[in-house]
Amino acid sequence: MALENMKAMLAHAAAGGYAVGAFNILDYSSTKAVVQAAEELAAPVIIQTSAKTVTFWGCRTLVGWVAELAGRAKAPVALHLDHCKDLNLIRDCIEAGWTSVMIDASAKPFEENLALSRQVVEMARPRNVTVEAELGAIVGVEDDLHVKEQDAHLADPDQALEFCTKVQPDCFAPAVGTAHGIYKGEPKIAYHILETVAMSTRVPLALHGGTGLSDEVFRRCIALGCAKVNISTQIKYAFINGFVGYHNAHHTQYDPLKVIKAQFDEMKKGIVENIKLFGGAGKA
Numbered sequence: 001m002a003l004e005n006m007k008a009m010l011a012h013a014a015a016g017g018y019a020v021g022a023f024n025i026l027d028y029s030s031t032k033a034v035v036q037a038a039e040e041l042a043a044p045v046i047i048q049t050s051a052k053t054v055t056f057w058g059c060r061t062l063v064g065w066v067a068e069l070a071g072r073a074k075a076p077v078a079l080h081l082d083h084c085k086d087l088n089l090i091r092d093c094i095e096a097g098w099t100s101v102m103i104d105a106s107a108k109p110f111e112e113n114l115a116l117s118r119q120v121v122e123m124a125r126p127r128n129v130t131v132e133a134e135l136g137a138i139v140g141v142e143d144d145l146h147v148k149e150q151d152a153h154l155a156d157p158d159q160a161l162e163f164c165t166k167v168q169p170d171c172f173a174p175a176v177g178t179a180h181g182i183y184k185g186e187p188k189i190a191y192h193i194l195e196t197v198a199m200s201t202r203v204p205l206a207l208h209g210g211t212g213l214s215d216e217v218f219r220r221c222i223a224l225g226c227a228k229v230n231i232s233t234q235i236k237y238a239f240i241n242g243f244v245g246y247h248n249a250h251h252t253q254y255d256p257l258k259v260i261k262a263q264f265d266e267m268k269k270g271i272v273e274n275i276k277l278f279g280g281a282g283k284a
């Protein structure tokens with residue numbers, strides 16, 4: 001299938017009470033793991049690329065992998081640029097074939113975030129590219145963006161409504177207490193903010209910081225309006241642990257394809273579990 005944007009996918013998920021898994025890929029193998037998992041489960045899926053990953057491989061290479069794998073798959077696949085502050089990179093990705101982009105101007109003052117996010121919507125919409133925007137600060141490290149806990153602040157519901165009314169994003173990421181990376185303690189999720197924002201804005205919400213959240217937290221957030229769930233750190237761990245684990249168990253064997261296969265299997269296993277848990281299986 002040709003790549004899709006997130007519009008119909010997220011509308012369908014929000015109406016059906018499930019979420020589409022959005023997985024940050026690292027290379028060809030992790031991209032294939034996401035597409036294969038989605039195809040086997042007949043689930044829609046979002047392939048996400050961090051700005052750092054795009055810069056590392058280049059737009060053309062990345063879009064080539066995704067278009068080739070998605071083109072052969074029966075499941076609907078969107079290609080989304082995760083947290084990006086750089087309007088030039090957003091423009092490059094749109095021109096190269098990304099079907100969705102995230103503008104992350106959440107570190108800027110409200111009015112500036114609003115203006116930048118609107119600018120991206122104006123750039124993307126004529127190209128049929130969907131836009132995610134963020135309000136508040138999600139703690140942790142994603143890509144090279146560090147947000148310290150003392151700097152984190154939750155999205156204000158009144159500002160969220162004003163932001164969504166003026167920006168009209170296709171997907172909205174309010175900071176609700178989740179964090180990128182590994183949780184140090186039990187995350188405190190502001191369910192009341194999630195619920196108020198989902199009800200007032202009517203925009204499908206993105207849940208960031210998916211790695212390490214409990215099944216119960218996922219279910220509750222999805223029931224309250226999170227139609228997209230982001231998973232990144234889990235894939236990074238599977239990427240390294242799958243590789244190292246195989247090599248440690250077969251340390252005299254220097255057969256790279258077997259190591260790559262073990263790494264692939266480890267990444268795919270987690271992705272399959274996530275898609276099932278988010279309720280996406282059978283929704284393609």
Ligand code: 13P
Pocket residue numbers: 024082083142179180181182207208209210211230231232233234
């Ligand atoms: P994790 O790295 O915690 O899974 O978060 C992913 C994310 O929200 C990417 O934007």
